[in-house]
Amino acid sequence: KGANNESRGALVVFEGLDRSGKTSQCGRLLSYLEGLGHSVELWRFPDRSTSVGQMISAYLTNKSQLDDHTIHLLFSANRWDKRSLMETKLKAGTTLIVDRYSYSGVAFSSAKGLDFEWCKAPEIGLIAPDLVVYLDIPAEKAAERGGYGGERYEQLEFQRKVAQHYKLLEDSSWEIVDACQTLEVVEKQVKEIVLEHVTTCQKGKALSSLWS
């Protein structure tokens, strides 16, 4: 728990292609930080539990068809629905580990051919992560990992394009981790990087907004 009133939680986002290991790493990091006595929660986007989230889920499982622009805006709305709760939690000293965020939003939609700047626009004003851990893996390698589950975007050729668009989003908040390493090695590197950022936030680093 925070040592003083000013201490806030860190917004730590995980990004990467489908099957890059984000979900496993998020789970391990959660237990690790909890074990150290931190207040921490695991979130994910899309959050399929909300009404917008259910529309997104139906789309991803091919139960509904939507225009590419429409689904892009729904993914963004799904994050806006959580913005104020996110701010409250961070200010109260809770660190949030978030499995996918605005970078997924832009990378996946622009990989379909939508204009890059148009894709970024609805994300403006969301809380900027203190750290983005990008789990880097070639699309071919990710595809070999037990195969894709059959959701809409889980195809090799498309994932290759997503990787190219992710690269355009890299900024100073990013740390690239080689996700071809074993789960344990990745876990160790992730813990070190994250702990450093959690400490910086506790020392009073201000919250900022996307994209600045």
Ligand code: TMP
């Ligand atoms: P998930 O497998 O992490 O639940 O994500 C579902 C899919 O949705 C995944 O292929 C990435 C994609 N996606 C977007 O296209 N836009 C977004 O904003 C997010 C969060 C995910």
